[in-house]
Amino acid sequence: MLSQDTIVALATPSGAGAIAIIRISGKDALTIAASLFESVSGKDILKQKTHTIHLGHIVDGAKVYDQVLLSIFKGPNSYTGENVIEISCHGSTYIQQQIIQLLLRKGCKMAEPGEFTLRAFINGKLDLSQAEAVADLISSENEASHQIAMQQMRGGFSNEIAKLREELLNFASLIELELDFAEEDVEFADRTQFHELLERIEFVLKRLIDSFAVGNVIKNGIPVAIVGEPNVGKSTLLNALLNEERAIVSEIAGTTRDTIEDELVINGIGFRFIDTAGIRETADIVESIGIKKTFEKIEQAQVVVYLLDSSQISDFRLQTSENSRLHTIKIEVEKIRNQFPLKPLVIIGNKADMLTESQIENLKSEIPEILLISAKENTNIEDLKNQLLSFVNTGALRNNETIVTNTRHYDSLLKALEEIQKVKFGLQTGISSDLMAIDIRQALYYFGEITGQVTNDELLGNIFANFCIGK
Template sequence: MIPQETIVALATPSGAGAIAVIRLSGKEAIAIAAQVFQSVSGKELSRQKTHTIHLGHITDEGKVYDQVLVSIFKGPHSYTGENVVEISCHGSTFIQQQIIQLLLRKGAKMAQAGEFTLRAFLNGKLDLSQAEAVADLIASDNEASHQIAMQQMRGGFSNEIAKLREELLNFASLIELELDFSEEDVEFADRTAFHELLNRIEFVLKRLIDSFAVGNVIKNGIPVAIVGEPNVGKSTLLNALLNEERAIVSDIAGTTRDTIEDELVINGIGFRFIDTAGIRETKDHVESIGIQKTFEKIEQAQVVLFLVDSSQLTVDSLEPLKNEAERIKNKYPQKALLVLFNKKDLLSEELISDLRSQIPNSLFISAKNKEGIDELKNALLSFVNTGALRNNETIVTNTRHYDSLLKALEEIQKVKWGLNAGISSDLMAIDIRSALHYFGEITGEVTNDELLGNIFANFCIGK
């Protein structure tokens, strides 16, 4: 059931600023605002056209709260599909709270987290995947995550799912019709065309499922662990990547005793760099805790930068170095590994060439002089498949969508098996209904109050 109360909340971030926006939504939004608004032109707010802006004052019993701009959006032509009023006032926190409290006294109710977008969904202005994209858009902190959220909010993902669901629903109707004429032994659904549709749906579902690996790292950032022995330049490398003195640099081994994290956007892709404690045998209790955290961060990372001090390279140390790189690779086979030789200026071209041939995925840098940093950034980008992003393909970033797609694919594969095996229409219809159910879960055609509560609880109050 769609709530009937008129809700109010601050739509801009809390705290002082130049301007703040207070939003009202509901059947009585304009009427409530009209009770406290006096236009400088003397116009009555309730008689004004939709999508208009009016200058005036918020007043009550002769007291003037602020000079404001009031924007009117009449339903259904608004974000929520209801009457919406947005009051742009000065950004004093005192003024904000005074106006909100006044509106509450006049009959409005305080909005819950995400309630404006929830109403947009309930009123058919957005489907569920688009509503979730609103939260992703607000949270986006780099170009790539912003691009994906915008595409999903405009309905790119929804349209693709809706088209597949509609085609499957048409065939499901024919299959169900066959059940009504089971004694006649007739087939209304063209089995050949149905098989082609199932193949096409399976192909699209697999592509969307595969895109989640890219979408998830773009949305959340790609964790990169910088590891190596103490004093090889890990903190210096982090500072060079971030172009600031973020980590403490010292000649004393074991200076970094805890992990230090910071983010960097490279060509629109977010990377979360983790400077870890040096790995070595130690009796220092605090340092040993830091080393334990290093291994935990390697577990969490998707890319491992194994940093080596070139000044410490000898003929005898080369073989243990290769073994250590191989050990990391074998222990974490799903993670990309780059071996970085720091202080490259101490190496001859001949030795660099020899090391390249013996140790795959090796780069040569000087963290102190910031040499080879651009090459390192390009190497990091190579680990991200941005082809789908460049081609504006649909990319899945939401775990809930990913789970529903997996379940839908499983049901589609059951239908394919049943079609090939020639099973009866009634059994095949069960699997088709299940597939349609999981498609509907994505767009919100199939939902429940608990699911909606979980989704919209993560929104900010004014959205």
């Protein structure tokens, strides 16, 4: 799959900027760079040490393209494990394209998406899970996802898997050895120690699998649906949370007829807020479609915020009436709870600035879990943010534990756990060594899939196709 060509690509974002970095990697990277670089001090680039930077000009005959800094990284002590040259030029798009086209004429080939990191993997500079963490690091948009990606890129997850695989492999070797002496009926693998190892592997696998629930939402953002009756202040709340006029605010009920989404980072955790159409009985066809979409968004959300207008239910003279607004709201809340019993539900009373102290007490007696805010006055918005954070288990982040965020890793861990449980059952029931060895080999296979010790071209193609060109 890996070509032997010397590849080139823009390593910085496309477009004009102060500087741009053009990266070259391959066995001919140094000689190609030397053919178009003239050092201001007359140095011969081919004779310079690795990890050095040189000032000079990119030239093609008499034509000078730009004054640049040229960095040399000789293999195997480079990102890709090959000779790598990085040219820091001025950020004009014209200069970038002219230098890249010159390099192509000199014998380079345009890099495919992720080809630099693919070469790093092939050359043993990174394992596969670390390589995938590079892409996660580039796309991280908050502190938590950045922290997880950094931990995985440094090998935290890989080391944990590699250690388990090595211990299992040692016992697998002893089991395989027993097969060679089957007629003598001897046991080389201590069954008690083997059982303890399987228990430990099962425990670690379950912990890693459970961490995916947290890791997935941290990586992709936690979707929060803001629902409620029309004109209770859902759009105003969204604007208050985002601290900008993102949603249209109007006194006219039903103004929001479609869902509006935006993201906010709270204490390093990404939340994706979804302002939905108001829930009510309506003959308006367009508004009805919006309400249908509201329930679809609740289905997709991790957390549901039910917003009500506390000023409109502060009159408790009719609170026992089946026609009262409070009674209707309680029915709607119960409907959401019954339809989505596993989703955390936060009940928010908006426009609390319009209530008296006695009205606040009465409202809290009717709905004890209610959080009273004023989206317009920005009152208690921080309390809402803290309550949303309470739904996220960030203890693993604070303790620097390994968190799984990759669906491919999650799938392989599930399969590995299934095989380990088969081995454990076989050990308990006294199954023959040859049958147990089959399940052990399969578990080792799934461990190897995670780190790339077991791989194929199709898998690598799918993974690295999602990378940016210059990485």
